[in-house]
Amino acid sequence: MAGRAWYDVSPSAARLTGSLRDIGYDFTTAVADIVDNSVAAGATRVEVMIEYDGSNSRVLIADDGCGMSARSLLEALRFGTRRSYTQGELGRYGLGLKTASLSQCRVLTVVSRSSKSAVRTYARTLDLDLIEEWDQWVVTDPQPGELVDRARRWLAEGTGTIVLWQVLDRVLSEKRPEGGWARRRLESLAKRTAEHLAIVFHRFLEGLPERQQLIITVNGHKVEPWDPFATDEPATVELARQAFEIETTTGSGRVHLRRFVLPARDRFSSPAEFERLSGPLNWNRQQGLYVYRADRLVQWGGWGGIRGIDEHTKLARAALEFDTDLDAAFQINVAKMRVALPPQLRQLLEAPVNELCILADDTYRKTSRSTNRPLPVDVNTPPEERAATQAAVNAGLALRMAAMQAGHWTEWEAIEKLLREQAPDVAELLGLGPQ
Numbered sequence: 001m002a003g004r005a006w007y008d009v010s011p012s013a014a015r016l017t018g019s020l021r022d023i024g025y026d027f028t029t030a031v032a033d034i035v036d037n038s039v040a041a042g043a044t045r046v047e048v049m050i051e052y053d054g055s056n057s058r059v060l061i062a063d064d065g066c067g068m069s070a071r072s073l074l075e076a077l078r079f080g081t082r083r084s085y086t087q088g089e090l091g092r093y094g095l096g097l098k099t100a101s102l103s104q105c106r107v108l109t110v111v112s113r114s115s116k117s118a119v120r121t122y123a124r125t126l127d128l129d130l131i132e133e134w135d136q137w138v139v140t141d142p143q144p145g146e147l148v149d150r151a152r153r154w155l156a157e158g159t160g161t162i163v164l165w166q167v168l169d170r171v172l173s174e175k176r177p178e179g180g181w182a183r184r185r186l187e188s189l190a191k192r193t194a195e196h197l198a199i200v201f202h203r204f205l206e207g208l209p210e211r212q213q214l215i216i217t218v219n220g221h222k223v224e225p226w227d228p229f230a231t232d233e234p235a236t237v238e239l240a241r242q243a244f245e246i247e248t249t250t251g252s253g254r255v256h257l258r259r260f261v262l263p264a265r266d267r268f269s270s271p272a273e274f275e276r277l278s279g280p281l282n283w284n285r286q287q288g289l290y291v292y293r294a295d296r297l298v299q300w301g302g303w304g305g306i307r308g309i310d311e312h313t314k315l316a317r318a319a320l321e322f323d324t325d326l327d328a329a330f331q332i333n334v335a336k337m338r339v340a341l342p343p344q345l346r347q348l349l350e351a352p353v354n355e356l357c358i359l360a361d362d363t364y365r366k367t368s369r370s371t372n373r374p375l376p377v378d379v380n381t382p383p384e385e386r387a388a389t390q391a392a393v394n395a396g397l398a399l400r401m402a403a404m405q406a407g408h409w410t411e412w413e414a415i416e417k418l419l420r421e422q423a424p425d426v427a428e429l430l431g432l433g434p435q
């Protein structure tokens, strides 16, 4: 810089904190980003409390993780926390605690204890009104009160952290934070939060090797994991696992693919379980790739541009797993809810995804055939004839897979269409079914 003039253009705290509120979180993803921090801090228990009390309504997220010293607590409240990360750590930007919280509330207080032996707690507050008034990046001691006392009491047992959101201006209307509407809104958010956490942290809730099982509660109710692949269902089929090496500017990293065809309704252990596995988006939109970053689910639904969603392939779901060394390649966003498939990976995924979809399509058609119209052979048909029919259906499936693997799927679809028009008996025998 020697000899050159320079000018200070440090950001306006008032403007920037305001803009950062709109970085793309909604309530459930904001809570999940706070829980990320708890997971990174080694917590085994996270309690989310969403409490209605008119304009004093609040959210508390308490964990029994390693906690923070006075110094690290202050650093934690800096936009762009100064620190480094090890591979597999969920944090990346040094922003989540602040941006997720302030996307929902105006006053964020963090209370923490890091000493195992001494009951020493620290509490600090980030108050949006104060930052706007002073136009300074400041943190204060919290206002004394019952909530901070309660947090301190929670920490009497051991280490941990409590994140407290107050003045929920983005959750409840500022004009009418009281009354039935506000109460119902918080109740419905609590329900949706539990559903969201059940999905994104399902692997931690089920238990991972080398990590103690995580327990999450929302308003006192234990969150049960939601495994998108129904691996407990006996009729779920898993195809061969695959791994891909992805080149990055700094080296390379591995991506793992696990593919599942879930059972059709009549092969599920119970109709209730089939409904449960339908998921928040329902079967059709819940098909597709489930992208995991360091075991935490970040994105799901749809095939990432590889193919469109289709009623016939709604039983197909696949886990795509990467570690934090591939963050840049996947362009993980700050809210940890969106990734972009690296172009080289998208190409590599085409064949295995199409193979999965063909099998899922087959499972779906078999069911719709058995429920909508009789099979060409009924139970009175001699066994050898039934075996022959099955062999023909298998031949049809093998032909479709060969066409797909050879990279001629579009041509094959044209052939199928012609067969259905010109030789419907053959198409039916091969299990191609009506389109």
Ligand SMILES: Nc1ncnc2c1ncn2[C@@H]1O[C@H](COP(=O)(O)OP(=O)(O)OP(=O)(O)O)[C@@H](O)[C@H]1O
Residues within 6 Å of the ligand: 033, 037, 038, 041, 063, 065, 066, 067, 068, 075, 076, 077, 081, 083, 090, 091, 092, 093, 094, 095, 096, 097, 098, 160, 161
């Ligand atoms: N519950 C917690 N227990 C212990 N330390 C925490 C907790 N929450 C936050 N921290 C500390 O505060 C830091 C800042 O958190 P913040 O969520 O803002 O950023 P990050 O997790 O580092 O990155 P990202 O923006 O990707 O979430 C963390 O890196 C961690 O050191």
Ligand SMILES: [Mg+2]
Residues within 6 Å of the ligand: 033, 036, 037, 090, 091, 092, 095, 096, 097
């Ligand atoms: Mg974080």
